Amino acid sequence: MNVLVCVKQIPDPNAPGKLDPQSKRLVREGVDVVLDPGDEHGVEAALQLVEKDTGEVTIISMGPPKAMDTIRRALAMGAHRGILVSDPALENSDALSTARAIAAAIKGQRYDLIICGTESTDGSSGAVPAQLAELLELPLLSFAKKLDVADGKAVIQRQTDDGYDVVEAPLPAVVTVTGGMNEARYPALRGIMQAKNKDVKQVGLGDIGLDGQAGKAALTQEVVEATPAEARKAGEVVEDKGEGAKRVADFLKELKVI
């Protein structure tokens, strides 16, 4: 079974993101970038599937040349090969351009399953997987907590408001995974060494036949203002010296909760 995993390089989520007031874009300078932690679960899910069966895991990412580090990280976890879609014209792309670029970059390649995180940790729109599924005319199994593949079908437990639905689709299909699906492995030193020699193909828009059809030339939307939200005023913070519970209870009484 061959699995494609879409990954994104994002600013370290432990360092809060900032927007540049001028360009309205994410400040990238001086911020560490990492493989989106949500995508690590996608890589792990793919590795577990091919370990049970046979086949290869291919990692794809769209981003600046530095996003190569993110692909290498996934390769160090055990993935087999990578594709980096990188082009200056793709800078500041919207979700639809990202989906178009990924769809074009894998044209003619056959994957049984395409796995994505449910949403990126930085942008959180969660649009790319469904857009990719639409462009490829594939079913989408979204918000999966559990994934099983057998007999040419994928079956997931899909998160709902009250619990979960069991949903099935024939392969090939696109799946989005939630963090609860697995515990992502940490790359071993051996994996990190091997990753350096694994094949990663870098392509630009011209290589995938998308010149003028994605990125700047095809923006569907533009951010025109960015302002800090009115922050909640922090209240009183007190250290518990045995009176903490009493303080909370007093406050609840004041609020007429009790």
Place this chain on the structure above:
Amino acid sequence: MAGVWVFAETVDGTPKPVVLELLTKARSLGDTTAVALGPGASKSTGELAKYGATKVYVHEDPAFREVLATPAVELLARLIEKDKPDLVIFGMTYDGRDVASRLSARLGTALIANATDITARDGSWAVVSAMFGGSVLVTTVPRAKAPTLVLIRPKAVAAEPAASANAPQVETLTDPIDNSKPAARVLRRETEKAGGPKLEDAAIIVSGGRGLGAPENFKMLDELAAELGAAVGASRAVVDAGWKPYAFQIGQTGKTVKPTVYIALGISGAMQHTVGMKGAKTIIAINKDPDAPIFKLADLGIVGDVQKIVPQLIQEVRSRKGK
């Protein structure tokens, strides 16, 4: 007048609460049409009209309930081609997100997610979205052909019935739904519901995070919640760790809540979580890390060990209620 459509998710004929919020916003922007799909959808037309729909498209094919996204995308694409609305609004729900995203790829239109508000601007739209856990508000304008697709976060708009509502024009559709393409089909539905008030409706929420130390410590929260008549919630970290089912999750992925009082126990306050609860009127937080971001939001913060303080708090609440 602009044509504004609302994707009206219904369950057995009852609109989801977010749908009434979307209609409240939609009717301030233009002439509002609701699209209600699936078995029982026709029963929802009165309620949809009450909140501002002047026209309702109804299609009751079971495929809308049994197959994820694709049947709704097929039908919406067809109707949009015919009527050419200017704006289509979806709730940022599991299904809303799948349908809107697929539709944007099908039509090549703008999809703006995580929206909290929409206004008319220069003959088009300006959409406000919350980023970085709601700490930054960005305004996005569409640059593609109509319609603009917008996903609005639940509870971003307060639902209010329209001042006057007439019987809507209902158009019941029966066009065949193509069932031949490979699709994601729902085999069965499992409910993992808690007792007590629903999280979305609860006036008081007691919510737990990793700081509780172990899944069995959620019992304390259940006890405290029972004393307060509160619903129990959880952070993504503990849901991912399997301590609580997804139905309890509050945050970006999960539920958005707006209770009168939110009590965060052992929750650090990652943006992922706070985006779902920062609308609470009053926030109380207990956490052992004095630098936890939750304290920047809390009206009252206690730096201390939740495992020690919560049992004391249950006693304090009991003794006060006894008085």
